[in-house]
Amino acid sequence: MSKITIPFGPQHPALKEPENFMLVLEGEQISGATINLGYNHRGMEKAAEDRTYIQNLYLIERVCGICSHSHTTCYITNVEELAKAEVPQRALAIRTLFGELERVHSHLLWLGVAGYEMGFETLFMYTWRDREQVLDCLELLSGNRVHYSINTIGGVRRDITAEQKAEVKKRIKYLEERTQYYIKLATGEPTVLARTQDVGRLPYDVAIERGAVGPTARASGVARDVRKDDPYLIYSQLDFKVITHNTNDVFGRLVVRALELVESYKLIHQILDGLPEGPIAVKVPWKLPAGEAVNHYEAPRGEDIHYLKANGTDKPERLKVRAPTLANLQSVAYMLEGGWLADVPLVIAAIDPCMSCTDRAAVWNPEKGRTEVYSWEEMRKLGIEHYKRRGVDFGRL
Amino acid sequence: MSDLANEEKIKADLEKEFHGAVSNAVVQRRNRVWLDAEAARLPEILAWLKARGLNHLATVTGFDEGENLGASYHITDTKILVTVKVKTPRAEPTLPSVLASFPGALSYERELEDMLGIKIAGLPAGRRYPLPDDFPTGQYPLRKDWKFVPPAGETEAK
Numbered sequence: 359m360s361k362i363t364i365p366f367g368p369q370h371p372a373l374k375e376p377e378n379f380m381l382v383l384e385g386e387q388i389s390g391a392t393i394n395l396g397y398n399h400r401g402m403e404k405a406a407e408d409r410t411y412i413q414n415l416y417l418i419e420r421v422c423g424i425c426s427h428s429h430t431t432c433y434i435t436n437v438e439e440l441a442k443a444e445v446p447q448r449a450l451a452i453r454t455l456f457g458e459l460e461r462v463h464s465h466l467l468w469l470g471v472a473g474y475e476m477g478f479e480t481l482f483m484y485t486w487r488d489r490e491q492v493l494d495c496l497e498l499l500s501g502n503r504v505h506y507s508i509n510t511i512g513g514v515r516r517d518i519t520a521e522q523k524a525e526v527k528k529r530i531k532y533l534e535e536r537t538q539y540y541i542k543l544a545t546g547e548p549t550v551l552a553r554t555q556d557v558g559r560l561p562y563d564v565a566i567e568r569g570a571v572g573p574t575a576r577a578s579g580v581a582r583d584v585r586k587d588d589p590y591l592i593y594s595q596l597d598f599k600v601i602t603h604n605t606n607d608v609f610g611r612l613v614v615r616a617l618e619l620v621e622s623y624k625l626i627h628q629i630l631d632g633l634p635e636g637p638i639a640v641k642v643p644w645k646l647p648a649g650e651a652v653n654h655y656e657a658p659r660g661e662d663i664h665y666l667k668a669n670g671t672d673k674p675e676r677l678k679v680r681a682p683t684l685a686n687l688q689s690v691a692y693m694l695e696g697g698w699l700a701d702v703p704l705v706i707a708a709i710d711p712c713m714s715c716t717d718r719a720a721v722w723n724p725e726k727g728r729t730e731v732y733s734w735e736e737m738r739k740l741g742i743e744h745y746k747r748r749g750v751d752f753g754r755l
Numbered sequence: 756m757s758d759l760a761n762e763e764k765i766k767a768d769l770e771k772e773f774h775g776a777v778s779n780a781v782v783q784r785r786n787r788v789w790l791d792a793e794a795a796r797l798p799e800i801l802a803w804l805k806a807r808g809l810n811h812l813a814t815v816t817g818f819d820e821g822e823n824l825g826a827s828y829h830i831t832d833t834k835i836l837v838t839v840k841v842k843t844p845r846a847e848p849t850l851p852s853v854l855a856s857f858p859g860a861l862s863y864e865r866e867l868e869d870m871l872g873i874k875i876a877g878l879p880a881g882r883r884y885p886l887p888d889d890f891p892t893g894q895y896p897l898r899k900d901w902k903f904v905p906p907a908g909e910t911e912a913k
Contacts, residue, residue, distance in 0.1 A: 395862070396885035404896050404903070566810055569859030582811075587833035588786050652787070652829055652838060654813060663829060665816045665838075680814035680863075688859045744888070 361389065365750060368397045372703035374471070375711065377687075380748070383699060391694040393687050406677040411437050411646065412511060414674065419505050421679060422712055424467065427453075427460045428657035429664075429679065430509040435590060436651040436666035437511055443642045447592070447634040449513035454591040455629045456496070456508050457655075458622045459526075462533065463492045464658035465615045465622075468710045469540060472612060475704040476553035481543065488536050491529045498522055513639025523630050530626050537619045544616050554609035558693035558705035561606055568688040572660020573618065574709045576602045577610030584656040596628050608708040644672045657682055659710050683711045762788050762835060765807070773800055786835050794825075794841040794850055801828060801839065802856040808832050812853070815863035817871040819899045824848045824873050843873060852877035870897040 362383050368376035376397035382390035402421060406414050414433065421429045431453055438445055466489040473481025493503045499522055500506035500515075508514050544550055560570065565578040575582060583600040585593040601617040603610035646668035654663040660682030669675040686709040693705050742752050762782040769777050773796060780790035792800050801812070813829040813836070825842035843850055850867070852875050853860050865884040867873045872895035882888070886896075895901060 392881070394882050394884075396883075396887060399885040401896065401903070404901075567858055569811055569813075569857065571811075582833045584833055588831075588836070650789070650838075652836060654831070654833075654836070661813065661833065663813045665814070665827065665829065667818070676816065676818050678814065678816035684862060685813075685859065688861060747888075 432655040432664040512642040812857040848873040
């Protein structure tokens with residue numbers, strides 16, 4: 359059968375964010391896949407060099423709308439390490455609490471997206487309704503649903519009262535019951551099993567070889583979790599399990615995330631029950647002494663790593679952000695090969711991709727020196743020419 | 756120093772194994788080792804670390820230090836994080852590819868080529884990342900002398 363290459367994205371109804379996969383098809387089966395990224399690159403690393411450390415906090419929060427807390431925590435851990443700041447225990451506990459609430463909201467969001475991609479839209483409706491509970495918790499504690507802005511250099515911006523504590527516990531209790539139902543669904547519902555088992559396989563060796571992280575790696579039996587391996591915040595004082603699974607497929611990724619929800623609830627209760635007394639922030643000087651620091655953080659999607667170099671001023675010399683999706687995308691090409699075209703959206707969704715995290719550089723053409731507005735005809739022409747250069751002719755359509 | 760035994764051992768073993776090619780090795784704190792290395796021996800050093808169980812290349816940070824460009828390779832087993840720093844002259848910046856031991860490094864190496872203009876010897880042909888296809892050649896946004904100039908006549912959205 360002759361091979362045909364089709365572009366999947368950057369704009370495609372089955373993708374939530376811009377990314378492009380060039381799929382080589384033999385009939386309905388995929389024999390090769392290459393990934394093209396960069397459509398969301400916003401130049402954040404360059405922009406960070408022109409901003410002070412506190413301004414960067416707000417920039418870095420906007421790396422991603424889902425793991426905003428992961429990125430800022432990773433960033434300020436570096437800042438505080440270089441400033442040699444002693445952050446109060448209560449602040450660290452509150453940061454950990456937000457980290458886990460964020461994981462719950464992200465995993466529930468993913469469960470919904472996975473349900474949607476496998477054609478099980480009821481699951482999508484259920485989990486997104488329940489996700490409101492945790493978003494309400496975040497709003498209650500921070501005032502915001504998405505960019506919580508709880509972190510500040512040297513601590514956190516808001517304290518937690520006894521009433522808030524009780525309200526969060528109440529909502530988490532409700533979610534615990536619901537999650538038991540999701541676990542039953544994920545492991546027993548025939549629709550789910552038929553759509554996820556043996557789909558998008560990623561064996562252990564390949565996961566290691568391609569640098570997969572987070573639930574994607576853990577579903578291939580890689581028992582790695584930064585919270586356990588290189589504990590930050592207060593994770594070394596908390597009791598939780600690293601969830602792994604050995605089926606290496608989308609089903610495994612589903613199970614890992616569902617069970618991680620349970621661990622997160624456990625963590626949230628432990629943190630709230632043992633919240634240390636004391637101040638929530640210390641003052642940190644605006645200028646950092648020259649030095650380098652690198653820290654990683656277990657974001658909902660996997661290891662997020664930030665590198666920071668300070669030069670003695672109030673602005674960083676270099677800031678590097680590597681979000682988990684970039685590490686996982688090399689594995690997606692492998693998962694797609696040999697699979698079926700109809701499984702593509704599900705396999706891609708199974709790593710829980712987040713493109714705004716992954717692409718971070720601005721694109722601007724200084725030679726043209728002006729803003730251009732394309733007409734529909736020009737836009738269409740541009741698209742046809744672009745794909746022609748890459749071997750696909752849409753001119754006839 | 757007993758609580759830093761693992762870190763000290765990696766540092767000592769690296770210095771012994773790659774005598775002369777590794778310098779300024781320090782154990783910064785628990786789980787963090789930093790070192791400078793000779794660019795030519797980078798693939799060897801990374802392969803050696805991988806064989807030691809540090810088989811996850813977390814990311815690569817490219818940098819511009821004026822006379823030199825370079826990159827820091829952050830390698831880890833999620834416990835110990837070793838940062839290997841290599842430099843290359845600005846006049847002709849070239850670094851060897853590490854894809855032989857870390858195939859997952861493809862996008863990190865493309866990023867070094869795109870954002871800093873460091874030529875990666877041994878990198879297979881492919882589409883650029885992360886800049887768009889029509890980005891002007893010879894412009895490397897992460898170099899310190901590259902400045903963002905807003906397009907003439909454009910006003911900030913309020």
